[in-house]
Amino acid sequence: MTTRWEAFEQGRVTMPVNETLGFRPVPVDDPTDEIAFTWEVPAELCNSAGHLQGGMLAAFADAVLGASSAAHLPEDQYPSLAEMKISILRPAPARAQLTARGRAIKAGKRILFTEVEITNEDGQLVAKASGTAVPSKG
Numbered sequence: 001m002t003t004r005w006e007a008f009e010q011g012r013v014t015m016p017v018n019e020t021l022g023f024r025p026v027p028v029d030d031p032t033d034e035i036a037f038t039w040e041v042p043a044e045l046c047n048s049a050g051h052l053q054g055g056m057l058a059a060f061a062d063a064v065l066g067a068s069s070a071a072h073l074p075e076d077q078y079p080s081l082a083e084m085k086i087s088i089l090r091p092a093p094a095r096a097q098l099t100a101r102g103r104a105i106k107a108g109k110r111i112l113f114t115e116v117e118i119t120n121e122d123g124q125l126v127a128k129a130s131g132t133a134v135p136s137k138g
Contacts, residue, residue, distance in 0.1 A: 005070040039098045064116045089126060
């Protein structure tokens with residue numbers, strides 16, 4: 001079975017929002033174990049304090065939560081996010097280099113539960129998120 005993640009890696013599935021925002025996948029040994037993305041915080045997505053707006057950090061987490069689920073789904077299914085929680089632990093200033101690492105905690109036929117940790121270039125934890133997705137056809 002070709003997974004949705006493998007189809008993405010081979011260019012048969014695209015993630016336009018990831019491309020638009022600049023989220024970059026990082027090669028990993030086993031995507032069913034861990035998925036990783038990097039992102040340089042764009043200044044134009046920061047608030048008046050010069051820190052990344054929280055909703056944009058949630059979008060980064062969502063991308064990795066989805067990719068972590070996609071590694072467990074056949075190519076003809078996608079993970080439809082049902083709920084997500086994010087805890088932002090420190091600000092991410094403009095041009096910060098963020099890395100998000102996600103993994104599936106439960107990858108069942110009817111529900112997928114994933115977690116992600118986002119760190120900065122110093123290895124400090126910026127945010128933790130979890131999400132529940134439902135496999136959908138499409």
